[in-house]
Amino acid sequence: MDERTAAKPDQAVIGSPRRSPSQQRSRERVERMLAAASALIAEQGSDAMRMGEVAERAGVSIGSLYQFFPDKRAIVWALAERYTAESQACISAALTDVRDAEGLKQAFSELVDIYYQLFLAEPVIRDVWSGTQADKALRELELADSRANAEFLVAVLKRLRPDTDPLELETTAFLVWQMGEAAVRLAISVDREEGDRLVEAYKRMALRELVGA
Amino acid sequence: MDERTAAKPDQAVIGSPRRSPSQQRSRERVERMLAAASALIAEQGSDAMRMGEVAERAGVSIGSLYQFFPDKRAIVWALAERYTAESQACISAALTDVRDAEGLKQAFSELVDIYYQLFLAEPVIRDVWSGTQADKALRELELADSRANAEFLVAVLKRLRPDTDPLELETTAFLVWQMGEAAVRLAISVDREEGDRLVEAYKRMALRELVGA
DNA sequence: TCAAAATGTGAGTAATCCTCACATTTGCAA
């Protein structure tokens, strides 16, 4: 929730270039650094991870750490990049040979399950991608807000579809709402034209789910 | 991306209780503090916001700031809470008198537009809720990853629905993918049972959109 | 009127990130 010193006011430049390990020895050390960081993130979260602790656990000096990683975020980024590479391979394998609708259903369902299990089981992944990181209290507020808003939707749905299971309506409304927030956040992250398309697509999708049509 | 000192290892306790302004004078000062924080967040983002700067702009001492806000995050939280309160009122008004499917379509569509416009226009809201805040570089990585994964889906969809506009397929796939990530993140934030329901609901919703059924 | 409560202040404390000047090791051409 704030960057430390030294970081000049230049802002997130992804990660200024640092030496990349060319010798066997340094490659092993970098692996140890990443392993140490991973363990610490699993234990306490990336926010609480201290650079000094990473260095100590990896058995290297703080200076060595900064020899290969420009800053703290770069370490988290490196871990995240590995996970994305792995998961892309997995996704590619699952989807490339899909030929019909039934196959897509199968493959998609499995992929979602895998993703879900991964998030449940891997604290590091959870930490790194938890809404692309976040403030605990803010996340709570957001969830509570989303739930409250979903309630208004549930009230409407109960009137429109009195024969549907209320629990299902609840789930649907909550999900639709949360996805709306995700859709809007996505939309503002891309150029305006694509953003507009995404928001429209979300509306169609959500309404199809809500009123079925 | 890291908490400063003093914060003992107790972890996010939402915001330890601080004095709440009871006199007119202090209420006005607290308003000034929030306004200053809001302006600074709009200018540089909440990460770059410095407590000293907030105090200076509000025309109060650093000590006064901490008299009413337990820590830096509490200020952002207070701003976020206001926005959620406002938006809830708006949502409630829009949805309470919906009586039929057509009315829901209208109201929902309008709400989404309002939300979208709000995010586009208000830097503070964008900052506070940008995935519940985040690391720029990580967000980039996530988006790139999501896009790459969506491509695999697009390839499949092009085979299954060769007559649909490719741009639409692209949009759908990207959206579906991003929502899957949102759904999983949501699922792990709630208890297991509800999480499972949400993931299943997402699958149904996504597949209905992808293969239409 | 005046004491207690509320509020205001800002220099100082405690971390923490990151740098840098200098030491050590490795790769490799002569």
Place this chain on the structure above:
DNA sequence: TTGCAAATGTGAGGATTACTCACATTTTGA
């Protein structure tokens, strides 16, 4: 082998910044 440049290793210290605290001032209410 030798020697030298490049790569790598080190950790004390610089630079910031969130947050505290002992004390001053103002407001409240009996």
